[in-house]
Amino acid sequence: MPGPTLAGATQALDSSLNTIYSEFLLLRDESGTCRKVSTHYKLLPHTGISKNILNYGRLSAYSLQDGVDMAQAQTLSDTNTAYTPAEVCVQVIVPGSTLRRVADPTLMKQTAAMMHNAYDLKEDSDGTAQFTSFVPILGSAGTVLGVGHLLAARARLGIGNDRTNPEPAPAPYYAVLHPLHLSAVMGRLMPITDVPTGTNVYTGVAAGATMGIGGGTVIGDRIIESGPKAIGRLFDMEVYTDANMAIASDGASGACFAKMGLIYVSEVEPMMEPDETDVSLRAVELNLWGSYVWGNYRASNYGVEMLFDVTLPTA
Numbered sequence: 228m229p230g231p232t233l234a235g236a237t238q239a240l241d242s243s244l245n246t247i248y249s250e251f252l253l254l255r256d257e258s259g260t261c262r263k264v265s266t267h268y269k270l271l272p273h274t275g276i277s278k279n280i281l282n283y284g285r286l287s288a289y290s291l292q293d294g295v296d297m298a299q300a301q302t303l304s305d306t307n308t309a310y311t312p313a314e315v316c317v318q319v320i321v322p323g324s325t326l327r328r329v330a331d332p333t334l335m336k337q338t339a340a341m342m343h344n345a346y347d348l349k350e351d352s353d354g355t356a357q358f359t360s361f362v363p364i365l366g367s368a369g370t371v372l373g374v375g376h377l378l379a380a381r382a383r384l385g386i387g388n389d390r391t392n393p394e395p396a397p398a399p400y401y402a403v404l405h406p407l408h409l410s411a412v413m414g415r416l417m418p419i420t421d422v423p424t425g426t427n428v429y430t431g432v433a434a435g436a437t438m439g440i441g442g443g444t445v446i447g448d449r450i451i452e453s454g455p456k457a458i459g460r461l462f463d464m465e466v467y468t469d470a471n472m473a474i475a476s477d478g479a480s481g482a483c484f485a486k487m488g489l490i491y492v493s494e495v496e497p498m499m500e501p502d503e504t505d506v507s508l509r510a511v512e513l514n515l516w517g518s519y520v521w522g523n524y525r526a527s528n529y530g531v532e533m534l535f536d537v538t539l540p541t542a
Contacts, residue, residue, distance in 0.1 A: 259351025361530030368478025488529030
């Protein structure tokens with residue numbers, strides 16, 4: 228005697244069910260921090276292809292002898308730094324048949340959001356790529372970032388990396404680090420250790436089984452409770468994380484720098500051109516584009532590259 232007729236995989240009616248997609252979600256990208264920590268300039272229409280920033284050279288003061296005519300006339304000098312924006316675009320062509328057939332009625336809206344995310348990701352990645360242009364370099368790909376490294380970078384900013392002719396970098400100061408950089412710093416601020424006596428500092432891959440000697444500090448307690456945002460500032464530098472850094476040999480380059488040391492010039496902010504319907508292709512073409520450029524100013528004086536280990540924690 229036949230039993231109940233069931234619908235579903237391997238059942239009697241295994242081809243009678245519709246596949247319903249209930250949610251249409253986007254993958255997340257790292258939002259980045261470079262725009263908020265940079266000095267912004269606008270390349271205005273009819274002002275050429277580059278933003279030119281001019282700085283004058285130094286003058287010197289000399290001692291004089293009483294009654295002796297001064298003969299110390301100096302010549303002024305200037306140096307130009309040019310920043311030339313270039314266009315960046317994201318393009319998607321969506322056929323009309325796709326719009327008619329897909330289950331998501333908001334496909335065009337979702338596509339526009341993905342295009343903006345892609346643009347923002349490239350823009351921020353281009354910004355973090357400027358960190359390798361700062362001079363000098365602290366650390367190496369195999370070195371785990373410690374609190375002392377950040378102190379050293381801040382000391383360099385205080386004299387503009389120059390002991391002979393100090394050029395203090397102008398405040399505000401920022402430290403933009405990879406999340407795995409900051410993870411090691413947090414472990415050392417708490418500090419976490421893999422032995423109860425606290426003789427081994429946290430390295431990012433140690434077991435970190437217990438709080439070491441000095442545990443229970445105010446900042447350590449805040450880090451346990453709130454994570455990276457608890458740090459806020461170290462050595463008068465606002466601390467940010469940004470995962471959009473190139474990784475090579477398990478190392479990544481963040482930076483400690485003055486805001487004036489990272490330049491962002493915008494010619495055209497990202498804009499979505501009106502939907503263009505290609506009649507012969509029977510499709511809608513979406514174009515998002517803008518024009519910008521990143522650069523450094525006084526790269527030898529206003530920033531320090533922070534090249535340190537970003538090995539994924541395994542314990």
